[in-house]
Amino acid sequence: MTLVVGGNPIEDVGTRHLANLLRNLRHEAVIALHSALNLITSNKFKKARKVFEHALNLDPSNSEILVEYGQFLEYHHNDLINAEHYYTRALVKQPTNLRALELKKRTLPLVEEIDQKYFYFIDNILKEFYRIPDTNPYLRRAKRNAYYLHIYHSNGIEGNTLNLRETQYIIETHLAIGGKSLIEQQEVLGLDLALQYVNCTLVNRLGLITLEDILEIHRRVLGFVNPIEAGQLRKQQVYVGSFIPPIYNDLPEYLDDFLKWLNSLDDTRDLHAIELATIAHYKFVYIHPFIDGNGRTGRLLMNLILMKFGYPPVIIKKSERFIYYSHLKQANDGDIRPLIRFIAKCTERTLTELIQQSQTTKITRQDLRLNDDYDNGRNFIEERVIIIE
Template sequence: MDDTKLQEVDALKQRLDALRPLPPAAVRNLREELVLNWTYHSNAIEGNTLTLLETKVVLEGITVGGKLMREHFEAINHRDAIHYVEDVVHEAEPLSEWQIRNLHRLVLKQIDDANAGVYRKTNVAIVGARHVPPDMLLVPERMAALIRWYDAESARMHPILRAARLHLDFVGIHPFIDGNGRTARLLLNLELIKAGYPAIVLPVQRRLAYYKALDAAQMDGDTAPFVDLVIDCMREAFARYWFVLAI
């Protein structure tokens, strides 16, 4: 991994930190935009057909004609999951399996309550990917190992690398029957926000690059494409701050 890219992002973070505390109006604007865009793009990556404007309307409590109720719940649930991420950061709660299950429970609420927050009881294949997730019987062990790694080693890593590794390892385990992608991206941003970085939005327009980067990490051990994608999205996140702050 080229440390230069990480250093560039850290310089952007230092620039933003020097401006804190930010004007309350700017913070509200940035947060509202983030919640909408993060929800829209994360759901769109998984096939949700709500447009950005329709997602905004749904989050305001209005039903969109011609759209599945599942798609409405996906938008509402994702917003609620973001609120949970914010609460976790505010309370400085350590990462745990319980926390991950809670996130997933929110993602699948009223969509598949029987499997919400429950590790899968069947083996799965990821359509179009070379990687085959571990046998269902190994999921609890792999998730416990993920938390052990996080507790023992992750603090020594650069926050962006730690967030990327958590996302990649979680996706590799694919611990739930559904909702793994959304949960993984929530965990990615949870780690970034904890470390004082802006949350990123992985745009649906880069879905193919995202999937290719995941496959390269799982099958070839090459995490660079995914880290590069995260850093690119991080630059875009900082750019939103400069725009809103008019600097």
């Protein structure tokens, strides 16, 4: 039954109001675009950038604004990577946009060259990492620290509130901490078990990555929290914000296609290890095969692939979760390269920190440097030092 007020159905009034609001926002965005272009002609580039960003906030789907902002970044900030990203976004919204097609065709090879140079730079850091003997006590300590950090940050991304000391204590003792969420403590135990399984069973095993491998990882991730759903494909529809993953009836087909791609040399031979691991991570979380634990399982799968190529497990810090989520959304919108570059930066950071922490210091006592995560408005975190007597 439709409620009628003043002779007009409420639904119709609400729909017309929303349509008028969106129309006004789009009109205001066009006005802002013209204002930004006028500011450019007056050499007021700083103000122009702010007005461009305002225009995109008003109408993120306007391909003309996306193209003009891309050109502004390319010519006035020498930012080819972000310029090409905006050209790509314009084409996602309007595939027939001739200007965007021409600009992307011109900039894409240059951006790909920049990306490949960065991968080469990371590969050289990896070579430096492998020059450190496995017997180096500082390196062994750094790897142990990284193990705790991986569990702490991966759980923290999903909302776990345990701090690093508490996470380490639970891993080492398997004892509960009074006054803390039992579920959050079980999440630590589950991720610890799953990471051990990846490290001790899957990394050095020859052969393909199988569905059973993924199910076994998830069975450990969720086993303490929800043993009924652990290792089981979901049997209901789930929603991730505004994103709607595939319906559960289609999961076997999606996973089969995913694993065929992942294990196919023809499809993956030209990809760098970081590209392959990132794309695999994205494809997996897009499918979202489980009722819970998809992010943690997906990051373990990503690190399994990286470790098979000789990289150490990469840590995404919980303070970076919103950046991480925004890159996943950009991948949903048609451009996965921001996510690949983000994982590449995390890889570089992980390698650099391991190398730095493996260096001999003049400190007489052994300090265990654990990078706990306090988001104080900066991208990175403050350090907490636990002194081991």
